[in-house]
Amino acid sequence: MKTSSIVILVAIAAAIGTLLMYSVNFSTYDTIQSARAKQGRYVHLIARLDRSKPIQYDALKDPNYLSFYAIDSLGATTQVIYHNTEPEEFEHSDRIVLKGQMKGNVFQCDEILMKCPSKYKDDKAQLQKTVSQQ
C-alpha cells in the first residue's frame, strides 16, 4: 500500500473514532432519590407503578397527559407525568423503566419501557397464576 492510502485509512478511522467519542452521551439508571438529587439530568428510573395512588388520564380533557405515581425498590415515590397515552398493558406491568428527568418533585417522562407478564410468558409465577385462575 502507498503511504497516501494508509493516511486516508487512518484519517477515516480517526474521524469515526471522534464521532464515537462525541456521541457517547450515556444516561444512567437511578433510584427516585438519586434522580431527585440530579434535577434536570436525563436519567432512567427503574420503578413500578404505585397502584395505591390514582392514575389520571382523561382523553376528553387532554389525550396527551398521563399522571401516575411510581414507587421504587427503596420505597420512594414520585409523581410521573407522561405526555402521551397510557402505554399498552401499563396497568399490568411488573416493572417499568421511565426515561426522563426530575423537575422539582415531578418526574417528566418521555418514554416508558415495560416488562409485562403477558409478554414475558416464561415468567413461571405468572403462568401459575393464570393456570390456577381458569
Next chain:
Amino acid sequence: MKFEGEHLFPGQLGHFFVLLALVTSLLSLTAYITASVKTDEAAKRAWIRFARGAFLIQFGALVTVFITIYYICSHHYFEYLYAYKHASRDLEPKYLLACIWEGQEGSFLLWSLWQGVLGTLLILTAKKREASIMSVLATAQVMLILMIIGIYFGDTRIGSSPFVLTRNELQGPIFGMSNYLSYIQDGVGLNVLLRNYWMVIHPPVLFLGFASTIVPVGFAYSSLISGNFGDWVKPALPWTLLSCTILGTGIMMGGKWAYESLSFGGYWAWDPVENASFVPWLILVAGLHAMLIYNATSNALRASFLFIILGYFFVLYSTFLTRTGILGDTSVHAFTEAGLAMNVLILVYVAVVSVPLLVLLFTRYPRIPAPRQEENISAREFWMFIGSLILFLSALFIISITSLPVYNKIFGTNYAEPPDREFAYNKVLVLIAFLLGLLTGLSQYLKYRKTPASYLWRKTVLPLVLAAAFTLAMIFFYPITYIKKGPGFLVAIYLALFGSVFSALANGLYLKSVLKNNLKAGGAAIAHFGFALMITGMLISSANKNVISDNRKTGLFFQFGKDPTGREENDPVENLTLVKNVPTQMGPYVVTYVSDSAARERNRVFYKIHFKKINPATGADDENFYLNEDVYEMKGSGLSSHPGGRHYLSHDLFTYISSASIRNPVDDTARFVTHEMHIGDTSFYSRGYVVLREIEKNPDSGRFHFSHSDTALAADLIVHARDSSVYKAVPALYVSDNALKFIDDTLVRENLYLRLEGLSNDRKFRIGIKESDALTDFITLKAYVFPYIALVWAGLLIMVAGFIISIARRVKAANFITALCVIGVLAGLFYMFFLANS
C-alpha cells in the same frame, strides 16, 4: 396418580427424536472431523459416507420434532407447557405455525432445521471441502440441539425441551387433581402483538439468514486448515451473496412488520434487537466486498477471512444479547430471561463455535498472503476496501453502543442509553450514508488496478451535477423539516441525500451506458442502485415524517403559556381524541370515528374511522375513505392496537388507536325521561332545552335511508345548551320484524341521549331524554404521514434482484433460470411488501 385425558405419546416421541438428533449430530460431527484429518482417500470417503448418513438422519429427526410440536399445538394438548404457553383455541392455523417460533425452543429448532437444509445442500455441492465445512456446521448443529434437549446432568438441566408437561413445570392446586386438564380450558396463546402475517414469515427468513452465515465461515475454515489460503473465496462467493440477500431481506421484513403492524411509529428504532441482526449483515457485506477484491486482484485476503469470521461471531453474539435477557431494560423486543443454565449454554455456544475459529485465524494470520505491491489510489479495489472498512467500523460503532448492558454487567456500572437513542445512532450513520453513497457511485466507474482520471471525470460529472441539482431543488421545493437537532444535522441529512441520489444515478447510468443494458453483468450495479434508493427513501421518509395528529397542528387542546399541567412547548402532543360521530380536523383530513364492532376473537374490537379531505379551492371532497383499525382490549384499561393505513405512491398515511374508552354499559345507570311534546314544544334538561321542530316520515337523508315501504319516523330536534351552543339531533324509530326499534341520537358534548319513543294517546310525540354520567365513546388516534416510504421497499426489492443476478452469474446459471428466480422472488416480495397488508 393417574391423570385423565393426557396424550403422552407425542411428547415421548418428540423427546426421542430430539435425543436421536443429538446423538446423530454428534456422530456426524465426529465422523466429519475424522474425515477431514484423514489423508488416505478411501478411509476419508468411508468416513464421509458415514457422516452424511448420520447428518441426514439427524435432519430427518429434527423435521419430525417440528411436526410433533405442530401436532401438539394444533391439537391444543395443553398438558404440554409449550402448547399451553403459545397456543390457544382461537388461533388460526398460520398462527399455530408462528406460535412454534414464538418460544425460545421453537426458534432454536427453526435455526437448526435451516442448518439441516444448508448442510444437505453442502453435501451435494461442496465436493472436496465437504468434510471441513461440515465439521463447522455440525459443531453448530450439536450446540443448537443441546438448546432443546432438556435433560438433567445432576441438578442442572441442559437446554429446555419443548415437550415438558405443564403439570411438571407449574405448581398449582389443580395439578393435584387427576382431571386437572378439564380445568385448563384454553392456552395463553400467541401474544396479540404477534398475530400478524409477518410473524409467520419474518422469523423463518431471518433465521435462514442467520443460519446461512455459517456457510462462508465453513469455506474459510477449510482453507485455513488446508493451507491453500486463497482458494475458498471463489466457491464461497455465491454463498456469501446469498447470505447477504436473505439476512438483508429478513431484517427489512422485521422493519416492515414494526412499521405496519406494531405501533412503534416507524420501521427502525435502533432497538438493540434490531441492531443485533443488522450488525452481522454490515460485517458480512464488508466481507463480501473484501472477497470480491481478492477475487479480482489477490488483495484483501486477510480482511476477507477476518470479516467473514467476525460476521458469524456477531451472529452468535447477537443471539447471546437477545436470548439471555441481558438486554433487559433497553429493548422493547427483548426476549425473556432464560435462566442461568440456559444463559451459560448460550455463552458456551458462542464460545465453542467462534473462539476456535478466531484463534485459528490469529495463528495462521501471518501465513495468509498479503501482496506488498503498491496500491494505486485510483484503483477500484482501494476504494472498495475503504467502503468495506467503513461498513465494518459502522458495525463496530453500532454494536459498541448496543452492548452497553454487557459493560454494565461486566464492570458493575449503571450506565443507561443516551437520552435520544435514535439520534445517537443517526448522527453518525447519516454521515456513513453520505460516504457510502459517494463510494458506491464512484467506484462503479473505477477500474481495478488503475483508472485514468479523465475517464472517471467524464463518466461521473453527469450524475454529480444531477444529484446536486436534485438536492438543491429539494432545499427550495420540498425542504427537510427535521430541524429540531439543529442546522448541523440538517446539513448532514442533505449531504446524505446528495450521496444516495448520486449513487442511484451513477449506478443507473452505469447500467445504461457502460453495460449497455447487459442486466446479467449488472448485478452489482442493480444492487447498489436499489440500496441507494432505499437509503434515499429512508432519509426522506424519516426526516419528513409528519405526525398529523399533533395537537399543535390541529389547534386543539393546546394553550401556549398557561397550560395548567405544566406542559412545556416541546412536550409531545401527538394523540388526538375523537369522540364518536364528532368530525374533527386532523392535518388535511376531517376525521370521524363512526362505529365499532366486536370481532370473533376474544376482546378484539374493530373501529371504523372516516377520513375526508376537502379541496380548499373547490370545496369538493378530494378524498373520502374509511380506515378500519382494530384493537385487542386487555383486562383493565390497556389495549393492543393494530394500525390502519392507506398507501399512496408518494406517501403512506398511517394511524393507530392509542387509547379507547372503556365501554361498560352496566355502569350507565341513567334512564330516559319521557317528555310528551307537540311540534314546536320545548322540554328542559339540566343544562339546556330541546325543541321538537318536526317529525319526518321515512326519512331518506343524513344518517337514514328508509324507503316508502318502511315504517319509520324521525324527530328533528334542536338542542340549545346553556353555553348557548346549538345542536341538531335526529333520533328515529322504525318497525322491523314486528318490533319497534330505536335509533337514538347522542350529543356527546352534552352527554345527552335522545330517543323518539313513539306517540302518546293524545297525539303528542314521546321524546326520551337521558343525561348520562358514563363516559362517552371516544378513541385517541395517532396518525403519521411517511412521505416516499415506498422507495424504501422498492429499493429493497431492487437490491434483492441485483443480489440474485450476481449469485446466478457466479454459479453460471442459465439465463432463463436467472430470470425465473428474479421474477419469482420479486413477485413474492412485492406481494408481501406492497399488497398483503393494504
